[in-house]
Amino acid sequence: MEGRIIVxxxxxxxxxxxxxxxxxxxxxxMEGNRVAVIDMDIGLRNLDVVLGLENRxxxxxxxxxxxxxxxxxxxxxxxxxxxLFLIPASQSDNKDILSTSGIKRTAKTLKKEFxxxxxxxxxxxxxxxxxxxxxxxxxxxxxxxxxxSIRDADRVIGLLYARSITPKIVVNRIIPKMVAKxxxxxxxxxxxxxxxxxxxxxxxxxxxxxxxxxxxPLVMQNDSKAGQAxxxxxxxxxxxxxxxxxxxxxxxxxxxxxSQKFGLTK
Amino acid sequence: xxxxxxxxxxxxGVGDGFWVTLNPLAKEAKLKKDISQLFERLKHLAINAKVVxxxxxxxxYDELISNIGLFLKEKFDVGFVxxxxxxxxxxxxRIRQRDLSKEWAHHRSDVLMxxxxxxxxxxxxxxxxxxxxxxxNPGAEIYVGGDIIVMGKLMGQVYAGYPNxxxxxxxxxxxxxxxxxxxxxxxxxxxxxxxxxxxxxxxxKKSIVVIQDYLKANPFKDIPWPEVI
Ligand SMILES: Nc1ncnc2c1ncn2[C@@H]1O[C@H](COP(=O)(O)OP(=O)(O)OP(=O)(O)O)[C@@H](O)[C@H]1O
Ligand SMILES: [Mg+2]
Numbered sequence: 001m002e003g004r005i006i007v008x009x010x011x012x013x014x015x016x017x018x019x020x021x022x023x024x025x026x027x028x029x030m031e032g033n034r035v036a037v038i039d040m041d042i043g044l045r046n047l048d049v050v051l052g053l054e055n056r057x058x059x060x061x062x063x064x065x066x067x068x069x070x071x072x073x074x075x076x077x078x079x080x081x082x083x084l085f086l087i088p089a090s091q092s093d094n095k096d097i098l099s100t101s102g103i104k105r106t107a108k109t110l111k112k113e114f115x116x117x118x119x120x121x122x123x124x125x126x127x128x129x130x131x132x133x134x135x136x137x138x139x140x141x142x143x144x145x146x147x148x149s150i151r152d153a154d155r156v157i158g159l160l161y162a163r164s165i166t167p168k169i170v171v172n173r174i175i176p177k178m179v180a181k182x183x184x185x186x187x188x189x190x191x192x193x194x195x196x197x198x199x200x201x202x203x204x205x206x207x208x209x210x211x212x213x214x215x216x217p218l219v220m221q222n223d224s225k226a227g228q229a230x231x232x233x234x235x236x237x238x239x240x241x242x243x244x245x246x247x248x249x250x251x252x253x254x255x256x257x258x259s260q261k262f263g264l265t266k
Numbered sequence: 267x268x269x270x271x272x273x274x275x276x277x278x279g280v281g282d283g284f285w286v287t288l289n290p291l292a293k294e295a296k297l298k299k300d301i302s303q304l305f306e307r308l309k310h311l312a313i314n315a316k317v318v319x320x321x322x323x324x325x326x327y328d329e330l331i332s333n334i335g336l337f338l339k340e341k342f343d344v345g346f347v348x349x350x351x352x353x354x355x356x357x358x359x360r361i362r363q364r365d366l367s368k369e370w371a372h373h374r375s376d377v378l379m380x381x382x383x384x385x386x387x388x389x390x391x392x393x394x395x396x397x398x399x400x401x402x403n404p405g406a407e408i409y410v411g412g413d414i415i416v417m418g419k420l421m422g423q424v425y426a427g428y429p430n431x432x433x434x435x436x437x438x439x440x441x442x443x444x445x446x447x448x449x450x451x452x453x454x455x456x457x458x459x460x461x462x463x464x465x466x467x468x469x470x471k472k473s474i475v476v477i478q479d480y481l482k483a484n485p486f487k488d489i490p491w492p493e494v495i
Contacts (some may be wrong), residue, residue, distance in 0.1 A: 155385065155387035157385060
């Protein structure tokens with residue numbers, strides 16, 4: 001069976017695309033899938049740092065697309081998580097260096113070798129975004145509970161629709177206390193505007209920064225709420241569509257998670 | 267027209283003259299008799315006065331009017347006699363006939379009807395009116411020559427009567443736009459953070475974009491027949 005190419009994108013920068021790519025990729029691999037996470041943010045490489053693999057880079061995605069090396073040579077195998085591979089971005093080139101036909105050819109090969117190929121898209125809707133979505137089968141749009149991020153996510157949803165991709169939404173950096181007080185938009189308000197399928201709600205979690213700094217995948221930290229949320233997103237992607245979406249709550253230490261079942265929120 | 271006391275004539279002072287309303291169906295002799303009765307009371311005030319003769323909607327009474335004019339000049343020494351300017355509007359009877367004959371069957375209305383969500387970054391432009399069955403997200407733009415009707419939540423930027431038709435209107439079931447412009451006027455206060463869902467109606471009144479509760483204002487309640495726009 002062919003693998004699925006999933007692009008992680010957002011329009012707005014800094015909302016958690018790279019964090020989501022690393023976490024969902026790692027979680028899918030922990031579920032037993034062969035996973036490649038690919039950094040498409042050419043010139044602003046990040047994914048390697050988040051995964052703690054930055055000191056093992058030899059080749060990168062630009063080398064693969066431009067036939068300077070084989071996928072096998074560029075893919076860095078994670079030593080902690082079986083079946084997780086990273087193809088990093090190049091740090092020196094710019095986004096114009098990748099040709100559409102080169103990306104499509106590479107994608108074909110990737111689909112033969114992996115179950116999931118997760119592409120970390122750069123911010124914006126220009127060339128880098130185009131490069132990331134040109135070969136994608138599916139898309140995850142990350143947004144945060146703020147007006148400008150929602151507007152950008154909405155724009156990106158429209159652009160993906162135009163390419164016959166119906167994306168799924170992850171709302172990241174939710175601060176339950178603020179939502180409870182009405183100081184932060186709740187996910188219902190957000191989904192009312194975006195109105196595509198919601199696939200996960202991820203709370204603000206200081207473990208994200210810690211895990212990035214020590215290069216340990218978030219989903220390997222069992223006490224990370226964001227990590228747990230990303231794990232459930234991975235399970236939903238992996239076929240457990242009935243897994244309820246948990247709404248982050250502020251009461252720490254108490255396991256009275258209020259969960260809500262969404263089915264197909266259209 | 268209401269003629270009191272069995273008189274076929276009404277007299278009103280206007281500015282520096284008099285306004286004489288006649289019942290053109292009355293006999294000329296009766297008219298002259300009634301006119302005399304009223305003008306005799308004026309005494310010297312009638313001398314050299316300007317007189318306007320008004321026969322309402324009647325047509326084809328030019329001879330009657332000139333006879334009455336001559337009569338007034340001779341008998342009461344009025345200065346100048348003229349006929350009331352004809353009203354420009356079509357006679358009510360004809361308007362009614364037209365509407366009863368189903369005007370909408372003969373006119374095509376220029377409306378673009380759309381279903382679905384309009385998302386951020388999308389822009390809909392048309393010279394027509396637009397009806398959108400669906401929501402308009404923040405960041406979406408609607409630019410139309412005519413009216414805008416949103417059967418859903420309006421959150422984006424809308425411009426009705428583009429570029430300079432100040433008579434255009436905007437109606438939305440849930441009215442929370444980011445920006446509203448009608449013709450050459452931009453709405454000032456939009457209060458888009460209010461959580462209540464209310465159908466609202468925007469139009470230009472005295473060079474200001476006025477936004478009202480649609481059901482309360484019921485802006486078209488006084489149009490007696492359906493008309494094509
Ligand atoms: N759930 C979270 N809780 C706390 N911090 C988070 C969370 N998600 C992301 N962050 C932090 O937000 C910052 C931006 O995240 P990330 O780099 O994943 O975003 P991005 O969308 O990839 O950004 P860019 O557009 O620059 O590529 C990082 O410092 C990350 O640690
Ligand atoms: Mg990133």
